[in-house]
Amino acid sequence: MVKLVLMHKAESIYEDEPDAVYDFPRSYLKAVQDAIGDWIVYYEPVKAGPRGYFAVARIERVIPKPGAEGRYLALIQPGSFLPFDTEVPRLRNGRPLEESLTAANGTPLRGGAVQLAVRRLPEGDFARIVDLGLPPELEQMEATRFNPEPAALREEPLTFKRPVIERLTRRNYRDVAFRRKVRDAYDFRCAMSGLRLRNGGGRPEVQAAHIRPVERQGSDSVRNGLALSGTLHWMFDRGLISIAEDCETILVSRNKVPGDVVDRLLSPNGKLHKPEDPRNSPHPANLRWHRENIFGQIMPGEPVPWN
Structure with a gap:
């Protein structure tokens, strides 16, 4: 090889x-x-x-x-x-x-x-x-990225430099790399609500969601990611919301999601907020996979966050 x-x-x-x-x-x-x-x-x-x-x-x-x-x-x-x-x-x-x-x-x-x-x-x-x-210390960089504690008060962590291939195949490291790229691509703004929220220390509320899950042969490409708030991430993963064939209209499983929840959580125009760089926009094939395999497939009886 x-x-x-x-x-x-x-x-x-x-x-x-x-x-x-x-x-x-x-x-x-x-x-x-x-x-x-x-x-x-x-x-x-x-x-x-x-x-x-x-x-x-x-x-x-x-x-x-x-x-x-x-x-x-x-x-x-x-x-x-x-x-x-x-x-x-x-x-x-x-x-x-x-x-x-x-x-x-x-x-x-x-x-x-x-x-x-x-x-x-x-x-x-x-x-x-x-x-x-992909620096060896990427996980530590992310962990302290939005830490409000003054640098002088922090103890310097011991950094263990893992071999390159081990790093590239370790799920925790890949998750951190994916999260950083996706949230940066969307400028820390939720793709479905349009909101850019931060806590008191400046840490962004938005999460990085895989469109096609890794365990179902999805990739860690930014084009297989969406920046979503915690609740919308949960809804997306459970098939309550998705993206239409035009790659921008937000689909909602109306028989499962109350109308007032839609009004509170989603952008008023019902459109996706895309990254500034079009090369980072969701790939149509990934969105199609989500519509065909996840959307509308929620398990009956699963608790929902608005009850």
Whole structure:
């Protein structure tokens, strides 16, 4: 097995869905097949946008692309995709993070490997990029992010640096990374009520909800997330509310949710408040899955928070 960098351009002819599938030509088939079962880093080139290295995932298998001669699909292992907390630029202090793109004097190379859409990534380069994008201390960073206690009064915690792969596969760490990305994408505003509430210490009330649950092969992509208040999160997970095919109209199970509850909790226009960056908006396929598999499926007799 071998780790790779996969170049992703949102407007290219290749139909990538980074958390599900990577579309590539035959010329890269051998390299991608060698990476089956291993991890990759996604990279957005400078001409396509500012993100640089922006996520990790693991390749599960490779298949020919149906109806497209000479094209292949790398299928991403469900539950492996994780966006970086901080997107990582290609250069650090003027030097590339990939040794294969670095000249002997430390300056960036031009042409050649730089232009490859699929590049082999040594273990050391992989660990360095992931540590920058998903820091080992991310959980501690989140735990103290909105802590009103003055820094001088806090004891410095002992930080245990877990190996990179253990970190990427540990559910608690992934939940923290997902929560940070989703709440930031929605600017800490509930997508269904439109409210941005904070407690006395400044801690946001809004939570991060998976549209398609991880245990049902949902990903940790921001596009599989919604920022929701606690009650609306509960209602969404239990199928009392969902999002229509237009990806913005809020659906309500009217026979289960009283009208006055709808009036108090949801935006008056009944529309979803989306992230400012359209690349973070809920993916239509995830919303469709929720409508078809969760909406209206609440278990009878389950207690509700408004009784």
